[in-house]
Amino acid sequence: MSASEPSSSPGFSESDNSDPGTFSDEMVFHQQLKNVLFDVEVPEGLKASVLESLQQDGAGDVVRDHSPGSSRTRFHKRPSTIAGLSACLLFVALLTFFWAAQQPVIALSEFSPEQNPEFNLDSRLLPDFDDNFSAKLPPQGAWHSKDRLALIGDKFYGVSTSQSSAHDAAVGFFRLRMGNAQPVFVALVQIPVHRVEPLPSQTGFDTGSVEYAQLKKGNYATVKWVEDDRVYICIVFGGPRELEALGRALQSASA
Incomplete structure (x- = not known):
């Protein structure tokens, strides 16, 4: 070459x-x-x-x-x-x-203490949430605020109402401070929309759409709504007075 x-x-x-x-x-x-x-x-x-x-x-x-x-x-x-x-x-x-x-579709009533008295709302008996979906707080209202309304323990617990190996819902427990009065305790349950039927008609927390229950283990006020891709069920441990206090706290922070 x-x-x-x-x-x-x-x-x-x-x-x-x-x-x-x-x-x-x-x-x-x-x-x-x-x-x-x-x-x-x-x-x-x-x-x-x-x-x-x-x-x-x-x-x-x-x-x-x-x-x-x-x-x-x-x-x-x-x-x-x-x-x-x-x-x-x-x-x-x-x-x-x-x-x-x-994954099974679950009746909305399964997550309501007034319709399902066996629904467990004792955090001492619930396991930590297994994170099979991303738990998130509602965008509307003061759920992210730690001023008066605080997520107890900064964690979510898992709820199972079906035979699924994964948790069906995540629940967080809140404490609403009321000055010198006793605090109000709240449970906020969330489930992906494709897992629940029928879906609530409300699209936000509305105290005008509420169910009350008087059970042996306490009084409850329940509000249900759909927000983004979640069904939220807010369960107030108490009656109308406690529910109104939570409603005012959520509205005052979002105003």
């Missing part, structure tokens, strides 16, 4: 020189993959088991291949890799869908 002849570069051929737009398309594809992966809400433990099974089948070798010999063009030459990743994402999404669909 003469000095004027260009030397061939090992490992790369002229056909490997892809169009710059190809790399841009690959970046868009990777970003879409990442968005899908992080947007899918997967039950705890499901993602780990799927990834473990994929590693046993050898699919994990594709993800771990970061050697210098790998190239973007090699990735484009393996359409089966793209198809495999897409199938894995679809498989995880389908598992999540079927897992949610198999």
